[in-house]
Amino acid sequence: MAEAFTATPYLHGNCEPCPACALRREVADSAPILRAEVPCNVCAGRGYLPLSDAEIVARTCEEARRLFWPARVAAWGRQA
Ligand SMILES: [Zn+2]
Numbered sequence: 482m483a484e485a486f487t488a489t490p491y492l493h494g495n496c497e498p499c500p501a502c503a504l505r506r507e508v509a510d511s512a513p514i515l516r517a518e519v520p521c522n523v524c525a526g527r528g529y530l531p532l533s534d535a536e537i538v539a540r541t542c543e544e545a546r547r548l549f550w551p552a553r554v555a556a557w558g559r560q561a
Contacts, residue, residue: 487531488531488532488534488537490527490529490531494537494540494541494544495531495532495537496529496530496531496532497529497530497532498528498529498530499521499523499524499527499528499529499530500523501521501522501523501524502519502521502523502524502526502528505519505520505521506519
């Protein structure tokens with residue numbers, strides 16, 4: 482049986498942090514490194530919630546509009 486495609490959680494921008502895990506970590510510990518695993522039935526303990534392909538593309542385009550195009554337009558203005 483083919484496994485359904487889900488975006489890899491290891492690329493920046495493909496997932497959001499799990500808010501349920503964040504709340505549990507606030508209570509469990511405050512150490513910045515080597516956190517204990519927290520049981521979570523929202524994300525199955527992974528700590529992230531995968532975004533849909535459409536949401537990944539939408540966010541990437543939004544970042545490109547925010548960062549890339551203003552810089553390009555400014556560069557074109559300098560060339561003229
Ligand atoms: Zn979680």
